Amino acid sequence: MVVLSQPAFDHVSLIEAYKPTTLFNGIPVVDLSDPSAKTLIVKACEEFGFFKVVNHGVPLEFLNTLEAQALKFFNMSQSQKDMAGPPDPFGYGNKRIGPNGDVGWIEYLLLNTNPEIISHKSIFILQENRENFRCAVNNYIKAVKNMTLQVLELMADGLGIEQRSVFSKMLKDERSDCCFRVNYYPPCPELQALNGENLIGFGEHTDPQIISVLRSNDTSGLQICLKDGTWVSVAPDQNSFFINVGDSLQVLTNGRFRSVKHRVLAGPKKSRLSMIYFGGPALSEKIAPIPSLLAEGQKSLYKEFTWCEYKMSAYKSRLADNRLSLFEKD
Numbered sequence: 001m002v003v004l005s006q007p008a009f010d011h012v013s014l015i016e017a018y019k020p021t022t023l024f025n026g027i028p029v030v031d032l033s034d035p036s037a038k039t040l041i042v043k044a045c046e047e048f049g050f051f052k053v054v055n056h057g058v059p060l061e062f063l064n065t066l067e068a069q070a071l072k073f074f075n076m077s078q079s080q081k082d083m084a085g086p087p088d089p090f091g092y093g094n095k096r097i098g099p100n101g102d103v104g105w106i107e108y109l110l111l112n113t114n115p116e117i118i119s120h121k122s123i124f125i126l127q128e129n130r131e132n133f134r135c136a137v138n139n140y141i142k143a144v145k146n147m148t149l150q151v152l153e154l155m156a157d158g159l160g161i162e163q164r165s166v167f168s169k170m171l172k173d174e175r176s177d178c179c180f181r182v183n184y185y186p187p188c189p190e191l192q193a194l195n196g197e198n199l200i201g202f203g204e205h206t207d208p209q210i211i212s213v214l215r216s217n218d219t220s221g222l223q224i225c226l227k228d229g230t231w232v233s234v235a236p237d238q239n240s241f242f243i244n245v246g247d248s249l250q251v252l253t254n255g256r257f258r259s260v261k262h263r264v265l266a267g268p269k270k271s272r273l274s275m276i277y278f279g280g281p282a283l284s285e286k287i288a289p290i291p292s293l294l295a296e297g298q299k300s301l302y303k304e305f306t307w308c309e310y311k312m313s314a315y316k317s318r319l320a321d322n323r324l325s326l327f328e329k330d
């Protein structure tokens with residue numbers, strides 16, 4: 001732990017030191033138009049719980065427009081942005097993540113997506129910008145959700161599940177519990193004096209939902225944890241999406257797919273902006289292994305729970321906790 005006295009760091013606890021990590025070039029890349037996509041997706045979910053999607057069909061214009069609109073928001077004055085917070089969990093957040101004391105070098109907007117983005121706590125606060133921002137978010141989410149449904153159907157197909165819609169129907173459900181996050185990691189120039197030390201933007205965690213779909217600008221910072229516990233850096237690619245397996249998908253596949261641990265480091269020079277769509281099921285949905293994925297006599301590794309129970313338990317946890325361990329059978 002490095003302790004800094006610069007006034008820029010008003011939460012000393014968010015400074016942590018890590019050895020610099022090299023860029024990892026083994027991230028699986030899945031071309032959605034490739035007939036072998038379903039096989040590659042299954043392999044990637046088993047090995048990494050993480051992959052990159054290219055040829056995704058989402059118009060790049062949606063990505064760039066939303067990025068520009070989000071930057072307009074984060075460039076507003078602090079007092080204006082604060083009018084859209086504090087998060088409950090939705091709304092504008094600054095440094096504090098979740099309700100249990102986690103902090104990071106980050107500002108964010110967390111939005112509920114069902115059925116469409118609803119103006120929440122004056123998030124779309126800039127009057128003249130309000131409609132543009134809302135429209136950019138809605139266009140983006142609609143297109144990304146469609147792509148996500150396609151990926152989930154390829155997953156089910158690749159796993160040999162007869163009902164291709166077994167996962168996608170959970171997100172298609174009008175009561176599905178999906179949310180959307182825009183994370184802004186401001187540059188931290190003081191870092192330059194720190195000779196290779198790093199600053200945590202978003203601490204290590206797994207996502208509780210079924211699937212998360214991330215798009216970032218051209219700034220690095222994202223790291224994932226490999227099976228052997230090594231942390232590796234993911235090269236940014238602003239025209240592609242990165243898919244994370246969430247805890248719920250790990251359970252639905254009885255541990256065959258890995259919910260990937262990931263984190264974000266802040267940088268000294270460039271700001272990082274990422275947008276993440278989190279696909280969660282309806283609150284009443286039972287999260288249990290798909291029966292056809294269990295070999296004869298094989299039992300679920302997890303106690304039965306609903307998404308509502310898991311979500312409530314997640315909100316009592318700290319970011320880095322192993323949330324699924326509470327639901328593992330002894």
Ligand code: GA4
Nearest residue numbers: 089097098099102207208314315317318319
């Ligand atoms: C991690 C994934 C999503 O960003 C999120 C986060 C949520 C929040 O920021 O409100 C949580 C975190 C996330 C898991 C544990 C709890 C809840 C913060 C936190 C400490 C929106 C989500 O669904 O779970």
